Amino acid sequence: MKGTALRVLMATAGSHGDVLPFVGLGQALAARGHEVLLFANPVFRPMVEQAGLRFVGIGTHQEYHALFRDTAASSANGAFKRVAQELARLGPAYYQAMKAELKPGRTVCVGNSLLFAARLLRETDGVPCATVHLAPSVFQSDRAPARLAARWIHAGSPALLKRMAWWSLDRFFYEPQFTVPLNRWRADLGLAPVQHIFRRWIHETDLVLGLFPDWFAEPQPDWPAGVALTGFPLCDHGEHATVPPALEAFLAAGAAPVAFSPGTASAGNQAFFQASIEACRLAGVRGVLLSHFPGQLRGALPADVIQVDYAPFGALLPRLAAFVHHGGIGSTSQALRAGVPQLICPAAYDQFDNAQRACRAGVAIELLPEHYQAPAVAGALRRLIADPDVRTKCRQAALRMSAESPGIARACAQIEARLIPMLIPMLSAMNSGTSH
Numbered sequence: 192m193k194g195t196a197l198r199v200l201m202a203t204a205g206s207h208g209d210v211l212p213f214v215g216l217g218q219a220l221a222a223r224g225h226e227v228l229l230f231a232n233p234v235f236r237p238m239v240e241q242a243g244l245r246f247v248g249i250g251t252h253q254e255y256h257a258l259f260r261d262t263a264a265s266s267a268n269g270a271f272k273r274v275a276q277e278l279a280r281l282g283p284a285y286y287q288a289m290k291a292e293l294k295p296g297r298t299v300c301v302g303n304s305l306l307f308a309a310r311l312l313r314e315t316d317g318v319p320c321a322t323v324h325l326a327p328s329v330f331q332s333d334r335a336p337a338r339l340a341a342r343w344i345h346a347g348s349p350a351l352l353k354r355m356a357w358w359s360l361d362r363f364f365y366e367p368q369f370t371v372p373l374n375r376w377r378a379d380l381g382l383a384p385v386q387h388i389f390r391r392w393i394h395e396t397d398l399v400l401g402l403f404p405d406w407f408a409e410p411q412p413d414w415p416a417g418v419a420l421t422g423f424p425l426c427d428h429g430e431h432a433t434v435p436p437a438l439e440a441f442l443a444a445g446a447a448p449v450a451f452s453p454g455t456a457s458a459g460n461q462a463f464f465q466a467s468i469e470a471c472r473l474a475g476v477r478g479v480l481l482s483h484f485p486g487q488l489r490g491a492l493p494a495d496v497i498q499v500d501y502a503p504f505g506a507l508l509p510r511l512a513a514f515v516h517h518g519g520i521g522s523t524s525q526a527l528r529a530g531v532p533q534l535i536c537p538a539a540y541d542q543f544d545n546a547q548r549a550c551r552a553g554v555a556i557e558l559l560p561e562h563y564q565a566p567a568v569a570g571a572l573r574r575l576i577a578d579p580d581v582r583t584k585c586r587q588a589a590l591r592m593s594a595e596s597p598g599i600a601r602a603c604a605q606i607e608a609r610l611i612p613m614l615i616p617m618l619s620a621m622n623s624g625t626s627h
Contacts, residue, residue: 195611197225198298200289200318204249204278204306206259208454208521210235212325212402213303215426218242219599220606228292230285230308247292249284267340267539272368278305279372283379286311293318299610304329307373310396315380319613321398321606326520326541327408327548330401330418331357331390334411338544341537341559357390365389391415398609400602403520404595407548419605422598423524425505432503438479441497447512448477448495449572450502453536454517462563463536464488467515468496469565474572476512504529513575515568518542523549530589532575532582536563553584 199220203213210231217227221243229239232255233248240246258277262270285308289300293312299319302309313320324330328337333353336344344356365388374384385392394415401408401420410418434442442448451467453460464480471478471493478496482488488498504522508514508529516522518537523545526533533555535546549555556571575581 195297195614197607197611197614198292198294199225199227199606200230200292200298200300200309200312201227202230202285202289202300202302202306202309204231204281204285204303205274206454207235208519209303209325210238211426211521212424213301213323214239214242214244215424215599216301216323216602217244219603223603223607230288247288249288250281262539268364270539271364275305275368275372278307279369279376282306282308282372282376290316296614299606299614301606304393305369307376307393310393311377311380311382313396314382319398319610320396321400321610322393322396323400323402323602325402325424326545327401327403328541328544329389329393330408330411330414332411332413334413335409337541338547341543343543361387361389394418397613398605400605402598402602403524404592404598406591407524407552419609421601421605422595423520423528423592424598424602425524425528425592426521426599427503427505427525432506434502434506435499438497438499438502438507441477441479442510445477445495447510448479449474449513449515450479450481450507450511451515452481452517452522454519454522461489466563466565466568468493470568470572471496473565473569476572476576479507479511513572515572518546518549520545527552527554527585527588528592530585532578532585534558534568534571534575536560552588553581554588 201213201217203210213229217229221227228245228247230247230249231239232250234252234255236246236248258273261273285306289308289312293316300309300312301321301323304322304324309320310322312318328339330337335346336353344353370386370388373388377384399415399418401418402424403420404422405420410420449471451464453463464482467478467480480488480496480498481502482498492498504525508525508531511531513532513534514526515534518535520541533549535549535555535557537543537546537557538560546555546557550557556575558567558571
């Protein structure tokens with residue numbers, strides 16, 4: 192079975208940071224001789240097809256942009272609830288589209304943490320399944336709790352407080368937003384209900400991949416058994432893409448600037464960019480504002496600040512004095528690879544946990560959104576840029592990552608090693624049936 196060509200059905204949803212790792216993984220699997228179909232919002236069709244993969248659209252452009260308009264105006268909890276509602280609404284459409292593409296005996300499914308279609312196809316159709324976790328915050332642990340909010344339990348919290356925190360999270364958030372809709376869907380499919388899905392169920396699959404290295408998040412004794420950590424995927428819009436000409440001219444015209452990115456899922460960041468522009472003036476640094484949503488910048492920019500819709504991080508980040516971002520796992524890992532100091536402003540999702548891990552590594556400073564004011568930003572940037580210890584630790588992180596084998600390649604190897612053998616009984620049964 193070593194040379195078996197798989198049909199890989201990959202399902203993901205969310206922003207560019209959620210989709211790019213699956214594009215990179217799909218492209219690598221295709222290069223190894225497998226047939227890959229990627230299911231995502233039509234916004235990503237050009238990117239996926241440019242990567243040479245077959246694309247299946249779920250949802251509409253309008254729904255994608257509406258989601259991020261809604262979450263931009265919400266609190267962290269409100270944004271996560273809105274995302275949960277959208278995933279619950281889209282889940283059956285993913286399931287039906289993927290089910291229509293099954294080829295018995297050679298199909299496997301790969302899905303992300305919160306999109307359950309692939310996981311359910313494992314139960315209804317016996318399709319071998321890999322669940323991909325992009326960040327360590329998905330693992331519930333008492334030994335080393337992931338930081339799920341600005342103020343959350345930690346390793347030293349009393350045991351009773353930890354139990355209360357996990358119970359409250361399940362009872363008042365996960366259960367109504369994820370478990371109840373999932374069980375309605377399961378009932379429609381003739382499946383029994385499940386409970387506490389984030390403690391066990393999402394990890395009860397044939398392969399659980401964590402696309403981050405063990406030095407970023409050390410596996411804990413109370414994590415699910417058998418989790419395979421592969422390293423960061425480090426996917427960009429073209430591994431060898433260059434920065435746009437206008438940005439290239441700006442970079443060449445002066446000292447290394449600071450780049451500011453609130454993330455590709457953030458549509459309402461006027462205050463963030465205004466504070467960032469003023470912080471550049473106060474700190475005496477040049478600035479690059481990364482924003483592809485219209486209306487986030489108002490008025491003319493200073494001569495030492497430029498705005499671009501997009502720049503590949505692999506090309507831009509090594510040329511920066513510092514990188515200011517929201518703490519998404521993609522931005523955090525790309526900055527680690529580039530060896531650039533980070534100022535992180537986490538607002539929701541996995542961002543608080545990623546920020547904490549980067550700060551513990553000595554390569555970052557955190558500013559919560561309520562503290563993101565120009566004087567505080569300028570002060571943090573001065574400290575980051577001037578501190579030789581931060582620079583040393585950034586270089587060490589970059590060297591460590593350059594010495595590691597690519598996370599995408601290790602993820603592909605795990606998928607082949609763990610899922611291909613599961614197809615052997617299916618093929619044997621099919622061949623036996625044919626012979627009779």
